[in-house]
Amino acid sequence: MIDVQSLTMTYRRRIQCGQRWGIPRYRWEMVHALHEVSFQCLPGTVTAYLGHNGAGKSTTIKALCGILRPTSGQVCVNGFVPSRREHDFLQSIGVMFGQRNQLMWELPLMDSLDVIRVQYGLNKGEFLDTLAELDSLFRFGEILHTPVRNLSLGQRMLGNLAATLLHRPRVLLLDEPTIGLDVESKASLRRVISAFRQKSCTILLATHDLQEAEMLADQILILDHGRLLFGGSIAEFRRLHRNSVVIQARLETPVSELDMADAELSQDGRIITIHTDPERVATRVAELLRMYRIRDLKIGETPLETLLREELKAFVSAD
Secondary structure: OEEEEEEEEEEEEEEEEEEEOOEEEEEEEEEEEEEEEEEEEOOOOEEEEEOOOOOOHHHHHHHHOOOOOOOEEEEEEOOEOHHHOOHHHHHHEEEEEOOOOOOOOOOEHHHHHHHHHHHHOOOHHHHHHHHHHHHHHHOOHHHHHOEHHHOOHHHHHHHHHHHHHOOOOOEEEEEOOOOOOOHHHHHHHHHHHHHHHHOOOEEEEEOOOHHHHHHHOOEEEEEEOOEEEEEEOHHHHHHHOOOOEEEEEEEOOOOOOOOOOOEEEOOOOOEEEEEEOHHHHHHHHHHHHHHOOEEEEEEEEOOHHHHHHHHHHHHHHHO
16 A cells, blocks of 8 residues: 655755856755645555646656655555665565556567566566466457567557556556557556556546546545645535536527626537536526527536536645
């Protein structure tokens, strides 16, 4: 499991502040990448880590895998302190950073994976069993025998993910793994995450793909400017937002304006959209039916992207 308590990461950054006699002058400023971030990820769960670029998601993952040492706070992964970089700890985690390549560029994917097998000290039997299982999930086909340099971006991403999973990690840290993936490749990623979750693997997924988060995550963490704004299930996050239900009504005949102050009208005057509290859905639908001739009515949840944007906007305003 992953246990993070009051994780704080600060560092000094040198920035140019003018010139003197043609020589650049610099000053140092403190950057607070993370500020007292606390959360837990339990075995067999998927946690989606959400936030804008620069929010601190990658910094968190680097602290979890031991690349960065926390300025203060405590980080525990599988009972280990990551910054100590112990052998057993490194054998228990799998880490994948976006488009960073860990495969051998000139070798076929199969040979490249075999090199990584040797690095992890896996015997040939274990390697072939794991590869067969991954092949059933990824459906590699001919790309196993194709040089890495000839693979598409999406194929390289899947190859890198396979390399991350070869030693069957107990904790899987994924930083933007869907970059460059097509629809089928994303489906493969979902199959892999579901399969490893069933093996009690703890998975932390930093992503901008909110659809993936809704489909896969047991809990979400929302980070902005190094501060954790929310940690909990998507259902809990929706309950915090009053207008978490969207009603869309298509009219029999278009109208030029609305008599409802909190509703939105499409440009062609045919569709009315209302964001409302779940407890007021029946009242708002009755109001629509009383005021307009409705041709079609749809009721659904407000997209997670909209709620997340509202959450971040509220945080910036409060700050």
